[in-house]
Amino acid sequence: MLNDVTFGQFYPAKSFVHSMDPRTKLLALIAFIVAIFVAQTFYGMILCAVVLFAAVIAARVPLGSVLRSVKGLIFIMVFTSVLNLFFHGGEHVLVELGIASITRESVVFTIFLLLRLFLLVMASAVLTLTTTPVGLTDGIESLLTPLKWVKFPVHVLALIMSIALNFIPTLIDETNRIISAQKARGADFESGNIIKRIKAIVPILIPLIISAFRRAEELGDAMDARCYTGSQNRTRYKKLKFGWRDLVGALVIAALIAGVVLFNVYGAQIWPEIYEYIVIA
Numbered sequence: 001m002l003n004d005v006t007f008g009q010f011y012p013a014k015s016f017v018h019s020m021d022p023r024t025k026l027l028a029l030i031a032f033i034v035a036i037f038v039a040q041t042f043y044g045m046i047l048c049a050v051v052l053f054a055a056v057i058a059a060r061v062p063l064g065s066v067l068r069s070v071k072g073l074i075f076i077m078v079f080t081s082v083l084n085l086f087f088h089g090g091e092h093v094l095v096e097l098g099i100a101s102i103t104r105e106s107v108v109f110t111i112f113l114l115l116r117l118f119l120l121v122m123a124s125a126v127l128t129l130t131t132t133p134v135g136l137t138d139g140i141e142s143l144l145t146p147l148k149w150v151k152f153p154v155h156v157l158a159l160i161m162s163i164a165l166n167f168i169p170t171l172i173d174e175t176n177r178i179i180s181a182q183k184a185r186g187a188d189f190e191s192g193n194i195i196k197r198i199k200a201i202v203p204i205l206i207p208l209i210i211s212a213f214r215r216a217e218e219l220g221d222a223m224d225a226r227c228y229t230g231s232q233n234r235t236r237y238k239k240l241k242f243g244w245r246d247l248v249g250a251l252v253i254a255a256l257i258a259g260v261v262l263f264n265v266y267g268a269q270i271w272p273e274i275y276e277y278i279v280i281a
Contacts, residue, residue, distance in 0.1 A: 009128065009129065010120070010128070010129065010130075010131070011062075011065060011129040011169070011171055013059070013060045013061065013130075014060075015058060015059050015060040015061075016058040017055060017059035017060075017126070017130045018059065018130050018131075018241075019180060019243070019245055020093050020130075020245045020246055020249055021139070021240055021241065021242050021243065021245075022138060022139030022240065023139040023142055023143055023240060024242065024245075024246040024249050024250065025127055025131055025139070026139050026143060027143070027250075027253075028253045029123055029124065029127050031253045031257060031267035032048070032051070032119075032123050032253065032256070033123070034118060034257070035048055035253075035257050035260050036115075036116050036119050036120060037116065038257070038258045038261065038264070039071060039263070039264070040263075040264045041263050041264060043263040044259070044260040044264060045112065045116075045119075045260050046259065047256065047260060047263065048119055048256065049069055049115075049119060051252065051253075051256050052119055052123055052126070052255070055126055056122075056125075056126060059106050059126055059129070059130045061126065061129045065125070065129060066122050066125045066126060067122070069121050069122060069124070069125035069169045070118060070121050070122065073117065073121055076117075077114060077117050077118075079115055080113065080117075081113060084106060084109055084110045084113055085102055085106050085110045086106070088095055109121065123232070128165075133162055133165035133166050135238075136161070136162075136239075137158040137159070137165070138158070138240060139240065140157075140158055140161060141154055141155060141157075141158035142240055143159075143226075144157070146244065151160050163219070167212075167215070170215070171208070171211075171212060174208060174211050174212075175208055178204050178207050178208060178211075179204060182204065187200060187203060188200065190274075
């Protein structure tokens with residue numbers, strides 16, 4: 001049931017992206033998000049999509065695993081798209097439906113919204129599939145190191161994120177086992193109206209919450225037994241360091257942002273006849 005959830009799951013492979021420093025991948029993701037929101041034309045969005053799919057190829061991860069990450073957000077994407085399609089407004093009305101109307105501007109805005117959400121989720125999936133939870137949290141802790149000057153508990157935040165990411169696959173497996181056990185006892189999670197389906201989830205949530213608290217308590221006891229004291233005098237088994245792959249990745253992201261900005265400025269000169277139809281409202 002939850003096998004399509006890819007967030008927090010690491011796909012082991014030897015690839016260009018896997019070998020990059022986690023800090024570079026985190027900064028590249030942030031820069032990519034900035035690029036897709038800065039893009040005001042379809043030219044810029046296409047450029048972002050090309051770079052993303054090139055990253056998927058360089059990462060050697062199954063394209064299906066990356067695409068499945070979008071599956072859990074289909075309802076949110078459809079719901080927000082419908083709202084923007086009918087209530088965004090605009091001058092060029094295409095369909096009039098009483099208090100609501102579909103305009104050319106709302107159609108373009110909705111398409112941009114879907115593309116941005118799609119690319120955003122896929123880029124996040126590439127990050128988690130190519131970076132171990134430990135590497136990801138080490139990268140976050142390293143990037144947030146300046147906050148230690150203001151007494152911010154950076155290590156504690158990184159530890160919480162590491163534990164949360166490590167527990168996602170565990171809780172997914174636990175949920176699948178509970179669902180299988182409940183189905184063996186005659187539980188039905190797929191028929192009936194929405195009220196009945198919500199009530200059917202209760203026998204899953206209660207044992208899942210109990211199991212999560214039990215695992216958290218066991219983890220806490222294990223950390224106490226090993227005399228864990230936080231970041232005081234703590235060393236690292238693997239040191240983070242930048243390499244030539246990180247330089248290449250940084251140059252690609254810089255070229256992406258530059259290309260998006262150029263398309264925003266000079267996009268009208270590429271295909272003047274249809275530019276006004278493909279620029280975001």
